[in-house]
Amino acid sequence: MRGNGFSADVAKTRWPTLALAAATVGLFAACGGDEAPGPVDSFCTMGDVTCIGNALVTCADAGRAWKVAQCGASKACSGAQCKPIICEKSSLSCSSDGAKVLQCPADGLADPSPKNTCAGSETCIAGTCVAKSCSDGAKVCGWKKVLTCEGGIWKGSSCPIDTYCDGATHTCLARSCEPTTTVCDGSAAYGQCSATGSGRTKKSCAAGEVCDDGVCHPKVKEGSAGSVADTSAGADGGSGQDTAASDIGSGFIDIPKKDIQLEQPDLFDMIVSETPDPPADADALSFDITNATYNSIDKMLQLTGDAGLNKIEIQIAPIEEFQTGTFTAVGLEAEKTLVMMNDGTTDPTEVQWKFVSADYTITIDSFDDVGGRVTGSFSAELANQVEAGKMIYLTKGVFDLKRGG
DSSP states (O other), X not given: OOTTOOXXXXXXXXXXXXXXXXXXXXXXXXXXXXXXXXXXXXXXXTTOEEEETTEEEEEEGGGTEEEEEEOOTTEEEETXXXXXXXXOTTOEEEOTTSSEEEEOOTTSOSOOEEEEEOOTTEEEETTEEEESSOOTTOEEEETTEEEEEETTEEEEEEOOTTEEEXXXXXXXXXXXXXXXXXXXXXXXXXXXXXXXXXXXXXXXOOTTEEEETTXXXXXXXXXXXXXXXXXXXXXXXXXXXXXXXXXXXXXXXXXXXXXXXXXXXXXXXXXXXXXXSOOTXXXXXXXXXXXXXXXXXXXXXXXXXXXXTEEEEEEEOSOOTTOOEEEETTTTTTTTOEEEEEOSOOOTTOOSOSEEXXXXXXXXXXXXXXXXXXXXXXXXXXXXSSSTTOEEEEEEEEEEEEBOO
């Protein structure tokens, strides 16, 4: 878990919709009172699906709980769907003539639009206006780049993944939070992480609301429809007595500890390198929001994962369901197999996958039924589809994923 602490899998949580919260506040205002709205019995209609922030939520438990599925950094929740983003959320770039700074919208679902126009003595580089004439050694920050003047010319150096260019020091610093995520700051406020991950801005909840998991919502009554009361003696270490209906909860449903089952976490790790033999101390890149599905029509096992804007997909086909073994590009054991990856960098050609396998070795150790696990290891050599002749290499890849279909 990272960022705002949400699980990649569908999880139980407890948020009313922001629209209902606004409507509730409006109702009290219409009555002429200034007091905070009281707690509610329920806040959604069973089965309804909507978006809260970047999460796709489904109403459950008689309208008192949400089932939540995070859309991930490479998708945005809109219209009750997780939609692929068109550009990196809130990222800055330049117009083709270098005269304007362009900005991607916060949800990443539309093309970048002009943010500002550079002065006549300036030009746009890496999403920022800089002087056309510069003094050697001068530094400024572009979007995830440090721009340095060398020989009177601006040259850019990209910041590593999970870092940003700090405007005060003009160096790449580690993110302090996952961009655009929210976390609670006390019980009545939340912190919104910036688009670069440089820090959080504190925002207060409305009157009568509390913050849970980074979202403000009205308080919920205990004992309302759909609530779960533990009546067994001491099941959770307490007295086992029901909570009175007049008591106010925080808007979620507590599950007794005896019912909690810890699920094995997904694992999808690999070392990404520009050379076939990475340094001995190279760190593995961990992907999450993973899934394993089998398409019986195409006889394809598909494994997917996200790590920020990095995305990987392994398609092994054709294979039979539950088949295990080793598959290679040379042996053509499954000739339609592909390993594909995007690294989050801007792609002017808009190819679907920037890197596609030229060679691979994939071993499936277990291939269980739906709800079971798919485990194995892999390595691959991927060709850059944008810059001919360039390659990246995936080594020491491992996966241990829950099969979802």
